[in-house]
Amino acid sequence: MSDKSCSSVGIIGAGIQGVCTGLQLLKKNIPTTIFDQNDPGSMASYGNAGHFSPYAVVQLNRPDILYDVPKMLLSSSGPLALKWNYIPKMLPWILRYLKNCNKKSMLHTAKYMNQILSLSMDAYEEIFQEIDMTNLVEQKGIIYVWTNKNLKSREMEIKIRKDLGVEQKILTVKEILDLEPKLKPVFSGGCFYDYAYHAKDPQGITKKIFELFLKRGGKFIKQDVKSVNQTGTNKTIIKTDEKDYEFEKSVIACGAFSKKFTDQLGEKIPLDTERGYHVHFKGMENLLSRPVIFLDRGFGLTPMNQGLRAVGTVELGGLKNPISKKRIQYIVNCAKELLPQLGEHEDEWLGFRPTLPDFLPVIGPSKNNQNIIYAFGHHHLGWTLGAVTGKIVSGILANEKTNLDLSPYNSLRFN
Ligand SMILES: Cc1cc2nc3c(=O)[nH]c(=O)nc-3n(C[C@H](O)[C@H](O)[C@H](O)COP(=O)(O)OP(=O)(O)OC[C@H]3O[C@@H](n4cnc5c(N)ncnc54)[C@H](O)[C@@H]3O)c2cc1C
Numbered sequence: 001m002s003d004k005s006c007s008s009v010g011i012i013g014a015g016i017q018g019v020c021t022g023l024q025l026l027k028k029n030i031p032t033t034i035f036d037q038n039d040p041g042s043m044a045s046y047g048n049a050g051h052f053s054p055y056a057v058v059q060l061n062r063p064d065i066l067y068d069v070p071k072m073l074l075s076s077s078g079p080l081a082l083k084w085n086y087i088p089k090m091l092p093w094i095l096r097y098l099k100n101c102n103k104k105s106m107l108h109t110a111k112y113m114n115q116i117l118s119l120s121m122d123a124y125e126e127i128f129q130e131i132d133m134t135n136l137v138e139q140k141g142i143i144y145v146w147t148n149k150n151l152k153s154r155e156m157e158i159k160i161r162k163d164l165g166v167e168q169k170i171l172t173v174k175e176i177l178d179l180e181p182k183l184k185p186v187f188s189g190g191c192f193y194d195y196a197y198h199a200k201d202p203q204g205i206t207k208k209i210f211e212l213f214l215k216r217g218g219k220f221i222k223q224d225v226k227s228v229n230q231t232g233t234n235k236t237i238i239k240t241d242e243k244d245y246e247f248e249k250s251v252i253a254c255g256a257f258s259k260k261f262t263d264q265l266g267e268k269i270p271l272d273t274e275r276g277y278h279v280h281f282k283g284m285e286n287l288l289s290r291p292v293i294f295l296d297r298g299f300g301l302t303p304m305n306q307g308l309r310a311v312g313t314v315e316l317g318g319l320k321n322p323i324s325k326k327r328i329q330y331i332v333n334c335a336k337e338l339l340p341q342l343g344e345h346e347d348e349w350l351g352f353r354p355t356l357p358d359f360l361p362v363i364g365p366s367k368n369n370q371n372i373i374y375a376f377g378h379h380h381l382g383w384t385l386g387a388v389t390g391k392i393v394s395g396i397l398a399n400e401k402t403n404l405d406l407s408p409y410n411s412l413r414f415n
Helices: 016-027 065-074 084-099 103-128 148-163 173-179 202-215 259-264 325-338 386-397
Strands: 009-012 032-035 080-082 142-146 169-171 189-193 219-221 225-232 235-240 244-247 249-252 272-281 292-294 299-304 307-316 346-355 362-365 372-376
Touching: 009 016, 009 225, 009 235, 009 244, 016 032, 016 103, 016 202, 016 372, 016 386, 032 202, 032 244, 065 080, 080 084, 080 325, 084 307, 103 148, 103 386, 142 148, 142 173, 148 189, 169 173, 173 189, 202 219, 225 249, 225 259, 235 249, 249 386, 272 325, 292 325, 299 325, 307 325, 307 346, 362 386, 372 386
Parallel strands: 009 032, 009 249, 032 219, 080 307, 142 292, 249 372
Antiparallel strands: 142 189, 169 189, 225 235, 235 244, 272 307, 272 346, 292 299, 299 307, 362 372
C-alpha cells in the first residue's frame, strides 16, 4: 500500500476499466467516487465474448488486411460491415487506420499490447482472490480455428506471437475435434491457448468487483456526466445534470463514449467504435467446453451462464445507428455453420468497442489537464485489460513510479 498521495478521485464510467481503477485506488487509501448513468458493467463490459486473451498481441492494423478489406466490404455477409450513412464522419479515422496498416505499426502495436497483456492475468488473479468467483470463470483454454484460405495471415500472426514469447499450440483438425467433438469440421486447423480463462458472466464479474469497491468505502453516483474540467492545480469538477462534484483528480473511463469529454477538453483524439453483436442459444452452452473462435468469419462461440453466446463481427457505424438485423443473421449463420444442431436464438445485442486507429488504448494524463487521466480505447481487448489498466491508472493517480514504458499509450501520439 502506498502513502496517501491524492486526496480524492472521481471516475466517469463504471465499465470494467472504471470499476477496476476504483478498487485499486481504494487499496491506496484514496477516496474514490464512480459516476455512471447505467448499472456497472452494463455496456461493452456486459456483452463481450468473455475471453481473457493475454496472447492476443496482433491487432487489426496489419498490412495483409489491406488485401481483404475491399472484398469483405463488397460482400454483405462477411465479418466486416459498414453503415454507409456514418462513413463520411468516420473517414478521418479510416484514413488514419489505413496508414497504420503497415509492418512497423503492426509490430509497434504488438509490442506494446504485449507489454500490458503479459501483466493482465496476474492483475485479475489478485482481484479474484478477494471475491467469490464460483461459476463465474473457467480455465479450459480458448481455441481459434481457420480454413486454409488466409494461411499466410495465420502464419504471420503465429510468428509475431512466437517472437514475443507468447505460448501457443498449433492444432490439427483431429486435435480440435478431440477437444470439441460437437463441432462440424468446416475448418482446416487451429491454435489452442490452453492456459486461457473465459468469463461465464462478464457483467456478473464486474458487479462482484464493484460490490467489493463499495464494501471498501467507494461511492457510486448514478448520474449522467455532462462535463469534466480542471479548474485549479489540485481541483477537477465533474458536472452532472444535478450537481457539480469536486475532486483532486478525475478519470475518463467511458469506453466508446469517452470522445465527448476529450473533445470538450480541446484534444482531438480519433476515438471511434467498432460495433459488435451477440445472441444467445439458450440451454446450448453444453455443446462446447470452451470458447471457439472462427477466424475466417470474425466470430466466436462462448459457453456462458446465459447460454451459448455467439459473438463478434466488426461494423463501422458509430454510436447512434440502430442494430443491424443483417449482422445478427450473419452471426446466427456462422454459429450454425460450426454447430448445425443449434435452434432458435434470443437476446439480440449490439455493443461498442472503443477503438483508436493504431489499436493501442489511451492511458495517461490529458494533454492540457494533468489531473484528468484517460483510461479508454481498449478495442477488442478491454475485458482482458480491465484489471491491469486499473493498476496502471491508479499508479499514475498516486504519482507512483513504474518500470513500464507508458508513452505509447499517451494521447500525445495524436497531437
Ligand atoms: C462484441 C464484443 C466482443 C468483445 N469480446 C471481448 C473479449 O472476448 N475479450 C476482451 O478482452 N474484450 C472484448 N471486447 C472488448 C471489451 O468488451 C471492451 O473493450 C471493454 O468492455 C471496454 O470497457 P470500458 O470499461 O472501457 O467500457 P464500457 O464497458 O463500455 O463502460 C463504459 C461506461 O461508461 C459509461 N458512460 C458513458 N458515458 C457516460 C456519461 N456521460 N456519464 C457517466 N457514465 C458514462 C457507460 O454507461 C458505461 O457503463 C468485446 C467487445 C464487444 C463489443
